[in-house]
Amino acid sequence: MSEPGPRAAWWRIMDLRLGMVPVPVAIVGVAVTAAFVWLGAPPSDILMNIVVLAVGGFFCAEIGKRTPGLKNLGLAAILATFLPSYLVYAHLLPGSLVKSITAFTDNSNFLYLFIAAIIVGSILGMDRRVLIAGFVKIFVPLAIGSVVACAVGCAVGTALGLGLSHTFFKVVAPIMAGGVGEGAIPLTIGYANFSHQPQGELFAQVLPAVMLGSLTAILFAGALNAVGKRYPHLTGEGRLQPGEQDDEPFATPDAERAPVTPADVGAALVMAVTLYLVGALAQKLWNWPGPVVMLALAVLMKFGHVASPRLERGAFANFQFFSQAVTYPLLFAIGAAKTPWEKLIGAFNLPTLTTIVVTVATLMGTGFVVARFVRLYPIDAAIVNACHSGQGGTGDVAILTAGNRMQLMPFAQIATRIGGAIMVTLTLVLFARLGAGG
Template identity: 50%
Template structure:
């Protein structure tokens, strides 16, 4: 009996982002509003609904042992709500309001901007420069290997190499839905003289399943890092060089990060918004992807040292807040509003399954060894490559959450955004040059 009671007591008493008692009260309030038909897509109500849904799914993923080891909380928050919608387990008024709120606010962009700005500004400049230069070797090398493996694997199961490459491998590495599936389907439709909507239905399930496999790998890499600590920097990409002597300046005050500098945090929030808006202006003027422009601008801010150190520290605090408090609610919202369970099921065609698993495995494993050869922590390098096979920004959030390394978001954005742009452009060039269609 004690074998059941003691773990239950430990689970009840464990520390949570939202204490269990408060989460239950929020759930009761959501249930009461839903029963009265009074759920509205306003900000306070949706914060409560998404918090209940996201953290409840995370709890479920953290309880089941075999799911927990595969990044369970992120896995369940990213996919269980989609299944619940398909089974009509969630009230229609909640689904409608969550869908309307998620689609109208697009708050994922605020989340990603805060994470990217926070992770870059709090990073030492030397580490930022070296990391961004070095990650392209495992990223590009692994991508080439993944394409070769996909073609060979396709031929082994009687799938034409062009089908395995252009309809499976390339969509996985194209950077998600908005930056990958949509431009690919539009370009393919022009080349093949067919409806782009049909192609979206073929490409989207592949990307979703690739993201699922990447999340499972992320959980496995996290477990590997706990077992072999020398393989991971726990969110730090590159070991500090042995000759990096202590700086002449006074060492940082250990309590500094725990001090709430409200004015600095306010400044950081508006810096994030400004950087995002400038990125959108760049996109409207040049068609250059806005998130990539925001990333580049943030890197330039860090490299030029325009912002004082206390603002950099506050940016780190803002990033940690979003990664801790917003991740699971965001995954829940995206799963309810944007992830079709029928599309996920469609991706389970055996041939697609095998090729997707081969592509993601090649990206992660070769990223591990190529990253190690470049002097990076191999687990972090493998995780960045896993993000390259995720479904864009949302996929990167789920993958890094499953691995408990949200600090890598800035590098993950390079893998998804820059890597995705290169992949899409290369796909169109190759399709035209070799006359695939």
């Protein structure tokens, strides 16, 4: 019985964590990755990238969480996204490893697996009685915030010498267009068609506004999370409305509170992925936004009692797993594969930077104020509005992570997808009518 001394000491070492990764495992993982890089071609499969992204993502997050003064402002999410972007730019990450991460991120649909699990799990874990009211109410601060942010952002940009046309079409509208793939790309394709300018040049002009707008929203979301800790009456800590609570499957006694089984979790994950595929098919056939279709189907399932309590518990367990274990690795992948550092720093001039910050602050501030009139929590509504200025689905993940409110993902997707689509449509109509090219 005297044997457990050294063994207990070793177990304590094994229980030291880098995020969720045991430190000895992280050390071995780094060594193995370095060996693959030395051999010339790290695999781009899921096995290699689980190790690389987990170690990289949680390492960046731990730096952010341990930085005095800034750890409560979303620095973990910022570093997990933008530090790998800089490392790629500075050639501090081996090129072969970057290719592996990029190939895996592009080919695996990693991001949409995450979003499917988060959306379906959070909706099925919501209070059914207030779900529909929340979806209706969130359009009020979102719509009013968008209009006010456009007006204030254009006024500031024009006053600083950017010109009204440039400010709206190249700075303000791209911020709220829904990210890169769903926003900046269709926006600049439309600009190119109407103005006969090269789409690539136009895309390079609007991309910094998209990225810096998302970064600003991440910072403000982190700050609002800190405000919520100090003034708890302003926030539902991830719940949008007063009185919202967990639904029956998580509150009922006896058999309904039985532990979630691996079979329940697996069944719920297949269900979430199937809903995503239905959305993807709708996008292919009728050009309906796939994530919005998935979201609507999940809401209908919740509202119509389609999923059993076991499936709902399994879906909620998936939500908890993905939000805690997958977020920072995903952000690391996004930073390394989809966030060009040179584009981010391309807009670092005072007039553009000021216009971006003022636009995002107005969007969130208006949401904060208007929320009180429709009985929503001000901080949570403001963070949903922040997602309207995010970098698409990737921005939603980073903003909600910084604000510690991943439960708001369904509402964030409304802000990003529906709000972004409306912004792109109205902007292109205005661009065509004005013949804007500058």
